[in-house]
Amino acid sequence: MLYTLLRPLLFKLDPEFAHRITFSALENAKKLRLFKSTPIACQPRTIMGLDFPNPVGLAAGLDKDGEHLDALAALGFGFLEIGTVTPRPQPGNPPPRIFRVPQANAVINRLGFNNQGVDRLIENIQRSGYxxxxGINIGKNFDTPLEKATDDYLTGLRKVYRYASYVTVNISSPNTQNLRQLQAADALDQLLGQLKSEQIKLTQAHGKYVPIVIKIAPDLESAQIESIAALLMEHQIDGVIATNTTISRLGIEHLPVAQESGGLSGAPLTQRATAVIQQLHYLLQGAVPIIGVGGIMSVDDAQNKLRAGASLIQLYTGLIYHGPDLVRKIAQAICTDQSQHSLAY
Incomplete structure (x- = not known):
């Protein structure tokens, strides 16, 4: 209810400034113990060998540098994903680079992997009590040539391996030039092969197995999804996140900022992301678990993602429009929904 009162004020501010203000308020609320410090324990499930207390997670992008882990954990999430982080710090694209579309409960962003680099992210993790x-989401630096992108992903994987429960490989952001070309069959085959080989070496070196997850776009053709699903199984990749933001503006073309470049998230993405989950679920037949994200703005949206075949879900834009209480609402609704039983992979 408090967020409902504050949202009109926040929406009058620049989106990135409002983001910083919101996190400052969240940190203060955590210090004052206005939130419980434990995740909601309902519908626990074992996915990728990890025990999730509930299936509601934070999507990457909200806390790129892992600066607010303890405060975010207090909201009741079953898991957190931070990043996208790159090997070297980079400022991202020039502002303005975030645009709210309140008429459609949506956001357009073209941030471009702005982050302080993987070493700073690791320092922040070490300082936290989480x-x-x-999950740690890794990407390539904007000035790394596409033919050398694998080097950046391997660097990221090596550096975060010790600290991650799982590592997400982001090859689907629309805001780094040509990045989505890594989803093409030949490029993806080569990337997955090298990542899997490195995972085996790191498992031996660290004495623990850290799952690798691939995050894909919602704008793929059916044949491309089929190819990706086949490669995920061939290389024994541990999970897939469906989906990233969309470059489509279908349904919002008439709205004031709709033609701004960048990835669209929120309500216009809901059905598109769910359709990708459904196709992946059919193709993968349980061989690779799916984390569903994209346009989860309500309890119904979350439950539809799970019924479409997702084992876990993640929130981002829904938090901007409905506030942190959305986490508990969804987790508690799933808890009472007997059709959502625990899954194991």
Missing amino acids: QGIL
């Missing part, structure tokens, strides 16, 4: 499941 003990829950932590």
